[in-house]
Amino acid sequence: xxxxxxxxxxxxxxxxxxxxxxxxxxxxxxxxxxxxxxxxxxxxxxxxxxxxxxxxxxxxxxxxxxxxxxxxxxxxxxxxxxxxxxxxxxxxxxxxxxxxxxxxxxxxxxxxxxxxxxxxxxxxxxxxxxxxxxxxxxxxxxxxxxxxxxxxxxxxxxxxxxxxxxxxxxxxxxxxxxxxxxxxxxxxxxxxxxxxxxxxxxxxxxxxxxxxxxx
Numbered sequence: 001x002x003x004x005x006x007x008x009x010x011x012x013x014x015x016x017x018x019x020x021x022x023x024x025x026x027x028x029x030x031x032x033x034x035x036x037x038x039x040x041x042x043x044x045x046x047x048x049x050x051x052x053x054x055x056x057x058x059x060x061x062x063x064x065x066x067x068x069x070x071x072x073x074x075x076x077x078x079x080x081x082x083x084x085x086x087x088x089x090x091x092x093x094x095x096x097x098x099x100x101x102x103x104x105x106x107x108x109x110x111x112x113x114x115x116x117x118x119x120x121x122x123x124x125x126x127x128x129x130x131x132x133x134x135x136x137x138x139x140x141x142x143x144x145x146x147x148x149x150x151x152x153x154x155x156x157x158x159x160x161x162x163x164x165x166x167x168x169x170x171x172x173x174x175x176x177x178x179x180x181x182x183x184x185x186x187x188x189x190x191x192x193x194x195x196x197x198x199x200x201x202x203x204x205x206x207x208x209x210x211x212x213x214x215x
Contacts, residue, residue, distance in 0.1 A: 034163045034201070037163065037175060038138055038161065039160075040161065041137045041138050043160055046130075047134065048125070055158050056091070057091050057155070057158060058092050059091075059155060060094045060096070062131065062144060063095055063096065063148075064098050064101075065097075065148055065149070066145075066147040066148075067097060076181050081192060084192065085199070096124050096126060097123060097124070097126075099127070109123070132144065140152070150178070152177065162177065163198060164194070165194070
């Protein structure tokens with residue numbers, strides 16, 4: 001009987017912590033990552049040297065020549081995605097627009113800036129050809145409209161890869177390349193969760209790297 005108690009104590013002191021460590025290690029290695037849908041999209045730095053996708057988690061939007069009529073989409077994105085995450089390191093929201101709508105963009109900045117810290121909003125002006133080439137590199141299943149605008153917002157990771165879903169029940173073939181900014185529900189229920197997953201990936205990778213250095 002005494003031997004059994006001793007074994008139980010030893011098991012609790014040594015074996016349980018070991019099993020817990022193994023469980024954590026498996027959790028890090030098998031963490032469900034958000035799928036890569038397109039590798040190595042063209043970096044926005046090819047258009048504007050002040051900004052880049054590399055080493056940043058970027059929410060990318062294409063508004064082309066259509067800011068004033070579709071700015072409600074950006075208001076939705078600001079509330080549901082930008083505000084909850086803008087405090088994270090290397091997180092940014094990029095708006096691709098035509099120089100033709102610069103005045104509308106400046107007006108929009110004032111409207112949103114009245115109640116939002118826009119420190120991680122980045123506005124990139126590009127000509128028609130540059131916008132089309134950049135968007136085409138995302139290799140989505142939809143095209144820009146005739147004003148070079150799309151209602152979709154995209155997640156680009158630190159390696160310049162487009163992230164999304166491969167098993168989305170509401171998308172053709174299950175692939176969700178971008179998230180509909182017109183739909184508060186989609187931003188709140190899908191995009192917010194997916195941004196959390198990408199952020200968690202990098203946090204776990206950082207913790208693992210730090211742990212490896214300590215060994």
